Amino acid sequence: MYPMVTQEELASMSPDEIREMQKQQCPFCHIVAGKILARKIYEDDKVLAVLDINPAAPGHILLMPKEHYAIMPFVPDDVLAHLARIAKSLSKAILKCLLVKGTNIFIANGAPAGQQAPHFLIHLIPREDGDGIDVFTLPETTPGHEIGQDLPAISQQLYARMHDFVAQQPSGKTIPEVPKPTEEQLLQLVEQNQQLKEIITKQPAQFKQLAAAHPQLQPLFKGVDLEAFISKVLGNNTKKKAPAKEDIDLDAVSRFVEYVSPAPPAKEEQAKAEGKKKVFSQEKKEGKPKKKNETLKKEDIDLDKVIDLLGGA
């Protein structure tokens, strides 16, 4: 189905190009565009639901966003929330008009999870007693899979990730407040973070914008006198470096980097993991600027070196 692309060609393509290529070859994008016929069940401006051509049961629905996203982490929150609402309605419709006793909602992210299509899909499968679809009955414990040692690491990562999310929600109150880093700590961070330092020294105006708007920098520099801070950094810094590139879509890059290069932060955080809240506050102080580092990865910076630096903080 796919035209041949050599490994070398793949390696030389940018993530955007790969995404574009996937999009052109994605059968579900073709369904959305109407190039492939399918039995449409529901359609609105964001999502489309069709009957699966290889159904597990009559009425097996595939719900998909119209935009091409390979896996769930790439799907923006508003689209996912909409998908959740529609999935609920579709499940209700299945129960009501097919007179079945249950539904399974199933998502596979990545090939090891059984994902076959390159397009993010939600399966809705009508279920009845004795229908022979026993795959969704979860085993109680697969041998060798007891509760993991990694619990604190997952916990604090989840907290860190949720913090940004909950901060945007009006009802988000229960997340513990992160202790504010002192100015000295901030200065130290900037010293160890070449990228940030470069921006502050070369483009103080851009830095001010970033400190006010960037989701990761904003909580750190909230309430800090930026003018004074910049002059302090300038005082510390005597070296002159090449100017940083402008017009970087920080959010897009950070989203990409966050999911594409997860390994280094995971190791580092795992090593640090001791207690939920204690570690969480560490993550806040050290993890945030580190992510900032990654967001600027496009500028040919040795990421490992930076992470080493941060690890020593």
Added chain:
Amino acid sequence: MNSCSFCNVVQDEKNVIYEDELAVVAMLQKPAVSGHLVVIPKAHYPILEEVPDNIAEHCFLVANRASAVLFDAFGAGGTNIIIQNGLSAGQTIPHFGIHVLPRKEDDGLSFKWQPKKITPQKIDEVAQALKDECDYIGQPVEEKKQETKKEEKNEKKIEYSEENYLLRQLRRVP
């Protein structure tokens, strides 16, 4: 203690790794795989259909982040998100929850189903029935309101006619 084991998980906070106002993320006592998480709304709803929209959305968003964290923290090659809605669907605990499972190659789990052969007639039937039902997605609340309004109007009309009738009767009385 509550009879619902998910309500107990929410209260105990023993295996809870994340909590906010609406939902918690917990590790199960008996995970299907190491790293098996479950997103549970704090309030007790047996199945998805009974979960209010905002809480259902919130649970999905939390599940998405939990899945992303499993990619990171576990080096999972993939994740599965599974909702069992109803006893027939494999639900064992009468409390809505979204299972998030980290997956690796050859981890002994498989969620592949056998495709069923269904006659084109049956497919047409099912598609039409679902389509008709799904036309109402997005506007069922308004319709209900309109219906109730109509009923109210009818009742009022009846009242008026009754009044008129009584008045007429009164007029007839000399």
